[in-house]
Amino acid sequence: MNKRDVLAIIFLTVVAVFLIYSAIMMHPFGVPDNSEMDDHIIDNTQTEVGADNGVTSVVFDYRGFDTLGEATVLFTAVAGVIMVFRRLKK
Amino acid sequence: MSGMSRIVKTMSNIIFPFVMIFGLYVIAHGHLTPGGGFQGGAVVASACAMILVAYGSVWTMKKIKEKQLSILESLGAIGFIGLAFLGLVFADKIFFDNFIMGPNGIGIIFNKSAEGLSNINTAGVLPLMNFAVGLKVIAGLFAIVLVMAYATVKVKEVE
Numbered sequence: 001m002n003k004r005d006v007l008a009i010i011f012l013t014v015v016a017v018f019l020i021y022s023a024i025m026m027h028p029f030g031v032p033d034n035s036e037m038d039d040h041i042i043d044n045t046q047t048e049v050g051a052d053n054g055v056t057s058v059v060f061d062y063r064g065f066d067t068l069g070e071a072t073v074l075f076t077a078v079a080g081v082i083m084v085f086r087r088l089k090k
Numbered sequence: 091m092s093g094m095s096r097i098v099k100t101m102s103n104i105i106f107p108f109v110m111i112f113g114l115y116v117i118a119h120g121h122l123t124p125g126g127g128f129q130g131g132a133v134v135a136s137a138c139a140m141i142l143v144a145y146g147s148v149w150t151m152k153k154i155k156e157k158q159l160s161i162l163e164s165l166g167a168i169g170f171i172g173l174a175f176l177g178l179v180f181a182d183k184i185f186f187d188n189f190i191m192g193p194n195g196i197g198i199i200f201n202k203s204a205e206g207l208s209n210i211n212t213a214g215v216l217p218l219m220n221f222a223v224g225l226k227v228i229a230g231l232f233a234i235v236l237v238m239a240y241a242t243v244k245v246k247e248v249e
Contacts, residue, residue: 050191051121051213059126060219064174064186067219070128071226075167078230082156085241 093146102144109137120220121213127220131227138232147239156240159233166226173219190214 032038041058049057059067093099116123116130142150177187180196190196191214210217 046207048191049188049213049216050207051216052208053121053123053126055124056121056126056216056220057213060216061186061188064219067223068171068174068186071167071170071223074227074230075163078160078163078233081234082160082237085237087241 093149094144098144102140106137106141109140110134113137117220117224118217119210120224121216122208122210127223128227130220131224132231134224134228135231135235138228139235142232142235142239147236147243150236151240154236156233156237159229159236162229163226163233166222166224166229169222170219170226173215173222177215188214188216 027033041062042054045051045054045057049061051057051061113130113133116125116133117127118130120126120130174186177184177189179189181187181189
């Protein structure tokens with residue numbers, strides 16, 4: 001057993017302990033600690049935004065600024081790919 | 091990448107309009123049914139990618155250039171950010187405000203209040219933003235696929 005194996009076993013043990021601990025202490029499904037924001041959005045989406053689809057109303061209205069960042073990421077990715085794969089004129 | 095056989099071309103010709111209509115439906119009904127600009131744009135872009143695979147990138151590059159696609163993508167981005175900035179001008183003067191809906195909103199075509207839910211003319215600025223983001227995702231993803239496929243073509247095939 002060399003040094004690498006010992007290190008790997010220690011690392012695996014630490015990760016396994018944390019995983020098992022978090023699996024035991026896992027939060028029960030569907031019972032959030034702080035549900036004020038979800039309840040507000042679920043109750044008031046139709047009157048405030050007028051949309052039936054709650055997810056879209058969150059994405060484009062309540063959290064619109066986050067979607068702007070998402071669109072910027074896509075734009076940067078497209079610009080990068082087009083720049084990398086361009087054809088050079090001789 | 092050159093085109094595939096006649097069978098593949100015929101089948102993709104038949105399937106293409108259905109996939110296209112489904113994707114445009116998902117974009118247009120983004121504020122009513124599951125989906126939205128991103129998801130519908132991905133569906134339409136995969137329909138375009140199917141045509142690209144069937145007919146080959148040289149043929150597709152003759153029909154549409156990646157420069158036109160990047161112009162379309164920039165138009166989508168400008169529409170999205172422009173709608174966000176219009177919220178600073180109208181109604182409550184907040185960035186990313188839904189300036190068509192609400193008590194102070196300017197209800198032009200869309201319903202101002204929450205009447206007539208699950209009609210297409212509800213939710214104010216959401217359908218417009220869905221269209222802008224959908225245009226952006228269609229053009230962006232198709233430009234990525236087209237450019238990457240065209241990069242594998244040998245120089246002789248192009249001329």
